[in-house]
Amino acid sequence: MSDKELADIVCRALLAIAAGIRKKYGLPDHKNITVEIRETDSIALAQKEQID
Amino acid sequence: MTSNNVIEINDHGLSKRMAQFPKEFDAVSNATMDASLLILWENVPPYPAPPADSSYTRTGTHGRKLGSDVGGGKSGGTPSIYTKKKLGGSFEGRFGTNLEYSQYVIGDNTQAAQHQGRWYQMKDIAEKSKDKIIKLWNTAAEKMARFLDGKGL
Numbered sequence: 001m002s003d004k005e006l007a008d009i010v011c012r013a014l015l016a017i018a019a020g021i022r023k024k025y026g027l028p029d030h031k032n033i034t035v036e037i038r039e040t041d042s043i044a045l046a047q048k049e050q051i052d
Numbered sequence: 053m054t055s056n057n058v059i060e061i062n063d064h065g066l067s068k069r070m071a072q073f074p075k076e077f078d079a080v081s082n083a084t085m086d087a088s089l090l091i092l093w094e095n096v097p098p099y100p101a102p103p104a105d106s107s108y109t110r111t112g113t114h115g116r117k118l119g120s121d122v123g124g125g126k127s128g129g130t131p132s133i134y135t136k137k138k139l140g141g142s143f144e145g146r147f148g149t150n151l152e153y154s155q156y157v158i159g160d161n162t163q164a165a166q167h168q169g170r171w172y173q174m175k176d177i178a179e180k181s182k183d184k185i186i187k188l189w190n191t192a193a194e195k196m197a198r199f200l201d202g203k204g205l
Binding site for chain 2: 004007011015031032033034035036037038039040041
């Protein structure tokens with residue numbers, strides 16, 4: 001097994017552990033990292049960050 | 053769950069005034085959203101230089117999921133999140149990545165300590181693009197206003 005393959009396995013395991021801890025303590029997961037553009041007629045020009 | 057940056061565009065009631073002309077409204081809005089998403093895509097920064105003592109061979113996966121290579125910009129295939137949709141009288145576009153670990157690399161509030169100060173954050177793409185995107189929508193609004201004045205699209 002190469003170092004790269006081993007690193008990949010370790011990283012996947014760490015992600016699984018992180019997901020488990022998040023689940024146990026009810027922490028939100030933020031899998032999708034995005035910028036959204038919303039064209040609306042109700043809110044003044046603004047940029048804001050939100051968690052949904 | 054999603055961590056989002058939101059750029060909101062106020063159309064100052066034009067969508068309501070254009071309600072009688074859905075075809076024209078959709079055409080202008082679709083084209084403007086396409087151009088807006090393209091600006092976000094073009095503003096993906098390049099990868100930061102690796103740490104001097106790093107022996108890790110980069111896979112390019114993070115950039116690839118954003119439609120970019122290590123040099124940044126629109127240099128790869130379609131980003132993993134790249135959508136537009138109509139919601140009632142308004143339009144919504146989304147640009148980003150669904151890569152599991154990207155939250156720890158470029159997430160605004162979730163970036164891992166070792167990446168802070170080295171890797172960009174998603175909000176940097178939004179901030180760099182915002183003014184250009186607003187300008188595009190202002191031009192679209194002027195176009196629709198001229199149409200409502202009977203001057204065509």
